[in-house]
Amino acid sequence: MTNVREIRLKSRPSGLPTADNFELASVELTAPGAGEVQVKNLWMTVDPYMRGRMNDVKSYAPPFQLGKTMDGGAIGEVTATNDPSLKVGDLVQSGFGWREGFNAPAKALQKLDPRGLPVQAFLGAAGMPGLTAYAGLLKVAALKDGDVVFVSGAAGAVGSMVCQIAKAKGHTVIGSAGGAEKVAFLKQIGVDHVIDYKAQKDLNAALAAAAPDGIDVYFDNVGGDHLEAALNSAKLFARFAICGMISIYNATKPEPGPTNLAQLIGKNIRMEGFIVSHHFGMMPQYIADLSTWVAEGKVTWKETIFEGIEKAPEAFIGLFKGENLGKMLVKLG
Numbered sequence: 164m165t166n167v168r169e170i171r172l173k174s175r176p177s178g179l180p181t182a183d184n185f186e187l188a189s190v191e192l193t194a195p196g197a198g199e200v201q202v203k204n205l206w207m208t209v210d211p212y213m214r215g216r217m218n219d220v221k222s223y224a225p226p227f228q229l230g231k232t233m234d235g236g237a238i239g240e241v242t243a244t245n246d247p248s249l250k251v252g253d254l255v256q257s258g259f260g261w262r263e264g265f266n267a268p269a270k271a272l273q274k275l276d277p278r279g280l281p282v283q284a285f286l287g288a289a290g291m292p293g294l295t296a297y298a299g300l301l302k303v304a305a306l307k308d309g310d311v312v313f314v315s316g317a318a319g320a321v322g323s324m325v326c327q328i329a330k331a332k333g334h335t336v337i338g339s340a341g342g343a344e345k346v347a348f349l350k351q352i353g354v355d356h357v358i359d360y361k362a363q364k365d366l367n368a369a370l371a372a373a374a375p376d377g378i379d380v381y382f383d384n385v386g387g388d389h390l391e392a393a394l395n396s397a398k399l400f401a402r403f404a405i406c407g408m409i410s411i412y413n414a415t416k417p418e419p420g421p422t423n424l425a426q427l428i429g430k431n432i433r434m435e436g437f438i439v440s441h442h443f444g445m446m447p448q449y450i451a452d453l454s455t456w457v458a459e460g461k462v463t464w465k466e467t468i469f470e471g472i473e474k475a476p477e478a479f480i481g482l483f484k485g486e487n488l489g490k491m492l493v494k495l496g
Contacts, residue, residue, distance in 0.1 A: 165201070166192075168263050170232065173185055178414075180479065185476040188232075194245070196266070198268050199246060199268055200243065200249050200255075201242050204495045205282065206238045206492055207492070208493075210291075212224065214412045216233075233260075253274055256273045287464060288320075296382075297324070299321075304381075311378045312334050312380045313396070314329075314337070316407070317357075318338070318345035318465075322340075323465065325382045326338050327456070329380075331459075336354050337357075337378070342361060345488060366392045378396050379401055381393035381401065381403045384408075385407070385410050387418065394426040397430050399431055405434060465489030466491075
C-alpha cells in the first residue's frame with residue numbers, strides 16, 4: 164500500500180477562491196486491480212476553466228463535488244501494473260490531477276511519447292492550451308492572409324501560443340497583458356504591439372493607436388473591457404474567437420456586458436465561442452506544425468511552476484491574480 168496526498172473541494176467559493184475552499188487529505192492506495200495501473204503523478208495543471216467547476220452549476224464540464232478529490236490534467240509514471248497495455252516506467256497523461264498518485268483503468272489513460280519535448284509541455288504548449296490556441300485561431304477565427312490579430316491575456320498559456328502561431332504565419336499581432344515582465348516577454352517572442360492594460364487608462368485608445376486601420380481577428384481570453392475595445396476597433400467582417408472571459412469568473416453578481424454589441428451588426432462581425440474538446444481531431448496536425456515551428460525557432464513558451472501538491476490551491480488562485488507567465492503548473496514528482 165502507498166500513502167498519497169490529494170486536494171479536495173472543502174467548500175464552494177463566493178468570488179475569488181481562498182485557501183479555505185480546499186483541503187489536503189491523505190489516502191492509501193492498494194495494489195491495482197485487474198485491468199488497472201498505479202500511477203505516480205509528476206506534473207499537474209491548473210486552468211481558469213476549473214473555477215466554473217467549483218460552482219454547483221451545470222456546464223460543459225461537471226462541477227467538482229464537495230469533499231471529493233478535484234481533477235484535471237496530469238502527467239505521471241506507471242509504478243505498478245495489472246494490465247498488459249502499460250508497463251512500469253511508462254509515462255501517461257490523464258485527467259487525474261490534484262493528487263500525488265492513483266489507481267485507474269489502463270484504458271482511462273493515454274500513453275505519452277514526449278518526442279524530445281519536456282513532459283510537462285503536454286499540459287501546456289503541446290497539450291490542451293496549445294491546441295486551444297491553434298484551433299481557435301485557425302479554425303474558429305479562420306485566420307487568413309493579411310489579418311491583423313488582437314489577443315487578450317496574451318502572456319498566458321493560450322494567449323502566448325496564439326501570438327506565436329500568428330507570427331509564425333506572418334501576421335501583425337497586438338497583445339494585451341499586465342505588467343512589465345509580461346510586456347517584455349511578449350516583445351521577446353515578436354509581438355508587434357504590446358499593450359500593458361494595467362498601465363493604460365484608456366484601453367480603447369491604446370488599441371486604436373496600435374491598430375489604426377483596425378483588427379481582423381480578436382482572440383478573447385478576458386472579456387469585459389477587452390471585448391468592448393475589440394468591437395470598437397474591428398474591421399468589416401472581423402472574426403472573434405471567444406475562448407475565455409477570466410475577468411468575470413469570480414464575479415459575485417452579473418457583470419455589465421459590452422455597451423457596444425451593436426457593432427456586430429454594422430461591421431458584420433462573426434463572434435463564436437468554442438471549447439477545445441470539440442477540436443481534438445486537429446491535434447496530430449498541431450503537433451506536426453508545432454514541431455516544425457520549434458525547430459525553426461519560431462515558438463517557445465514560459466512556465467510558472469509551484470512545487471508540491473500542497474501548493475496547488477495557491478497556484479490555482481494565482482491564475483486570477485495574474486501571477487502566471489505562460490503555463491501555470493504544479494510539479495509533484
